[in-house]
Structures are given as structure tokens and as C-alpha cells.
Amino acid sequence: MIKKLAPMLAAALAACLAISTSAQAQEVYPSRPITVVVPITAGTTIDILARLYGEALSKRLGQQVVIANRPGAGGLIGAQAVASAPADGYAILLANSGHAVLGTLNKNLPFDPVGDFSGICLIGDAPSLVNVAPSLGVRSLRAFIDLAKAKPGGIYYGSAGIGTATHLAGAYFALQTGTELVHVPYTVSSTIIADLLGGRIQATFAPAAFTLPLLQEGRLLALAVAADEPIREPVHVPTALSAGVDYRNGTWYGFLAPAKTPPAVLQILHDAIVEAGDDAELQAKVRIQGVTPRNIGLRDFDLHIRNDMQRLEPLLAAIGRSN
Numbered sequence: 001m002i003k004k005l006a007p008m009l010a011a012a013l014a015a016c017l018a019i020s021t022s023a024q025a026q027e028v029y030p031s032r033p034i035t036v037v038v039p040i041t042a043g044t045t046i047d048i049l050a051r052l053y054g055e056a057l058s059k060r061l062g063q064q065v066v067i068a069n070r071p072g073a074g075g076l077i078g079a080q081a082v083a084s085a086p087a088d089g090y091a092i093l094l095a096n097s098g099h100a101v102l103g104t105l106n107k108n109l110p111f112d113p114v115g116d117f118s119g120i121c122l123i124g125d126a127p128s129l130v131n132v133a134p135s136l137g138v139r140s141l142r143a144f145i146d147l148a149k150a151k152p153g154g155i156y157y158g159s160a161g162i163g164t165a166t167h168l169a170g171a172y173f174a175l176q177t178g179t180e181l182v183h184v185p186y187t188v189s190s191t192i193i194a195d196l197l198g199g200r201i202q203a204t205f206a207p208a209a210f211t212l213p214l215l216q217e218g219r220l221l222a223l224a225v226a227a228d229e230p231i232r233e234p235v236h237v238p239t240a241l242s243a244g245v246d247y248r249n250g251t252w253y254g255f256l257a258p259a260k261t262p263p264a265v266l267q268i269l270h271d272a273i274v275e276a277g278d279d280a281e282l283q284a285k286v287r288i289q290g291v292t293p294r295n296i297g298l299r300d301f302d303l304h305i306r307n308d309m310q311r312l313e314p315l316l317a318a319i320g321r322s323n
Contacts, residue, residue, distance in 0.1 A: 039078025056276035074161030119301030126207035127227035169205035208290025
């Protein structure tokens with residue numbers, strides 16, 4: 001009997017060892033470099049955040065975190081690169097508010113910007129600033145609005161592309177103020193600044209980090225911040241509300257992974273991102289970019305994205321009618 005059972009026991013033991021080895025292999029994450037895809041050009045707020053977090057995550061995960069800029073088509077190229085990547089946690093996306101509405105403004109996408117992604121962690125949000133060049137000749141938000149109403153279709157504002165957060169910020173401003181602004185989408189964000197300084201466009205609606213050095217130098221003016229509180233440091237910017245304008249708008253920033261990424265991998269990434277974000281030094285660097293650190297994780301982040309899309313429905317409908 002023992003002789004008959006021996007082969008069976010050996011086979012069972014081998015099977016258990018194989019299962020154990022397979023489980024251990026699956027549990028070892030990360031075992032190679034992780035790529036964070038940034039869907040906008042280098043030097044933008046989202047790119048700076050990616051590099052700050054990339055360095056911190058490398059230390060915590062014990063693997064190199066590579067930042068890969070994949071700009072173009074208002075974030076579509078970068079988002080598609082991650083949506084089509086293996087769902088194993090080795091290619092993730094650092095997105096902002098513009099990501100969620102890609103499908104609303106682009107009807108023939110090869111992927112679903114919401115359904116094909118899983119939220120890992122929201123890391124912060126930043127209010128929009130109304131930025132103009134001093135050569136425009138206005139020094140207050142009210143004067144800017146009066147000028148825009150006096151010259152309907154004569155004020156051009158630049159964004160990082162159709163459907164991006166900076167596009168939505170300008171469109172929402174126009175909706176809230178009853179002005180007719182002309183949207184100019186760019187593929188290279190740095191060109192927005194060049195054209196703003198050169199007078200080819202008159203405004204941009206972006207977080208503080210995008211224009212902060214020029215604001216500090218006085219080469220650009222921030223007429224208002226779309227928040228409940230003014231900015232006091234390192235530059236002073238009054239709220240739009242203080243000018244009697246109901247303009248409150250912000251950009252969220254967060255990490256996303258392909259939808260079928262294993263929950264255990266998502267949890268590892270989430271925990272590492274939260275731990276990195278709790279570091280006081282990193283928080284200070286994030287705040288310098290005009291971003292308020294926050295964290296909303298996993299399914300709660302998915303819900304946050306869906307709620308944001310619902311908030312933007314009237315704006316998206318207005319943009320659809322104008323395009």
C-alpha cells in the first residue's frame with residue numbers, strides 16, 4: 001500500500017510546490033522598472049509631479065520608476081499607451097481632470113477613459129489661474145471681462161489641447177462670465193507661453209505652476225484664482241469671487257492603471273504613493289507647484305472621477321455645441 005501511495009504523494013507534493021512557486025512569483029511586485037506615462041509635455045505641472053513622485057516611489061518600491069512623456073492629441077496618446085499596456089502594474093498613467101472627459105469630446109476613441117482604467121490614488125488638486133500678458137492692458141479680472149465682452153471673439157486663450165484641463169478651465173470661465181473666448185489648442189505646452197508673451201494669444205487658464213516664474217518676474221499677470229481662498233505666497237492672486245465672479249475650478253491629479261490590474265498590485269502602488277505623499281519635503285515641493293496635496297484611493301478615486309464628469313456635463317454640452 002505504501003509503495004502504491006508513494007508516487008501519488010510525490011505527485012501531490014510536486015503540485016503543491018508548483019502552486020506555491022507560482023503564487024510566490026505572482027506576489028513579487030515590482031520585480032522590474034515601472035513606467036509612469038505623462039500624457040503632456042515636459043515642464044508642465046503634471047510632468048513635474050510625476051518626476052517628484054517617481055523619485056520617491058523608486059526608493060519605496062525598490063525599483064526604478066521611469067517617467068515617459070507621451071504628449072499629443074490632448075492626452076489621448078499617453079492614455080491609449082497605458083490602456084493598451086499589460087495590466088500588470090508596470091505601466092501606469094499620471095492623469096489630470098482632462099482625462100475623464102476624453103471620451104465625451106472624442107466619440108471614436110479606441111478605449112474608454114473611465115472604464116478601461118482603475119484609479120490608484122488621487123494625489124492633489126490645483127485651482128485655475130486667469131493669466132494674461134501685461135501688454136493686454138488690463139490689471140483686474142473685471143477689466144478683462146469687460147474687454148472680452150466689448151470684443152466678442154477677439155480674445156484667444158491657449159490650452160494643452162482639446163478636452164484637456166486647461167481647455168475646460170477656459171471654457172468654464174467663458175460659460176460663467178457670458179463671454180465669447182476663442183480656444184486655441186496646442187500640442188507643445190511651452191508654445192502657449194511663447195505665444196502669450198508674443199501677443200498671439202491673450203490668456204491661458206492654468207494652475208500656478210505653469211506660469212509661476214513669469215508671474216514672479218512680472219512678465220505675466222494672474223488676474224484671479226478660481227478658488228475660495230486667494231493665493232498669498234509666493235505671489236498674491238485674488239479670488240474671482242472677490243470680483244463678483246462665480247468662477248471656481250480646479251484640476252485634479254492622480255495615478256491610474258489599466259482596468260484589469262490585480263487588486264494586490266493596485267494596493268501596493270496605492271500604499272507607496274500615499275506614503276510618498278505623506279513626506280513633508282515632497283508635500284512642500286508639491287505646494288510650490290500650486291497643488292494642494294490630497295489622497296483619495298482606489299474605488300473612491302474611481303467614484304471621484306465619475307462625480308467630476310457629472311459636474312462637468314453642462315460645460316461639456318456647451319463645448320459640444322460650439323465645436
